[in-house]
Amino acid sequence: MAKQDIYTIKQSALGPNIYDVMKMSKDYEPGGIYHIAVAPNKTMSCTCYAGHKFCRHKKMFLEFRNADRIGSGWSYSFDSNKWFPPLAAEEV
Numbered sequence: 001m002a003k004q005d006i007y008t009i010k011q012s013a014l015g016p017n018i019y020d021v022m023k024m025s026k027d028y029e030p031g032g033i034y035h036i037a038v039a040p041n042k043t044m045s046c047t048c049y050a051g052h053k054f055c056r057h058k059k060m061f062l063e064f065r066n067a068d069r070i071g072s073g074w075s076y077s078f079d080s081n082k083w084f085p086p087l088a089a090e091e092v
Contacts, residue, residue, distance in 0.1 A: 006075040
């Protein structure tokens with residue numbers, strides 16, 4: 001059975017080149033948060049256990065950046081490669 005986790009990414013309050021990667025269930029229940037730091041030379045580090053390698057969070061960051069969806073409220077399922085639009089205020 002495929003994972004049902006979805007993620008959203010936004011600029012972090014921790015710094016100008018740090019991003020919050022928020023993991024949620026398919027029902028939008030919080031599941032964890034990781035931080036990605038992007039260095040001036042464009043290298044990335046992630047706080048997840050595989051962050052020293054090219055983890056899924058770094059790959060998702062590139063997907064969000066390329067789609068211009070960082071901080072937009074859009075969610076992404078890495079396992080199914082599907083995007084989900086932001087929830088309307090009355091759905092939250």
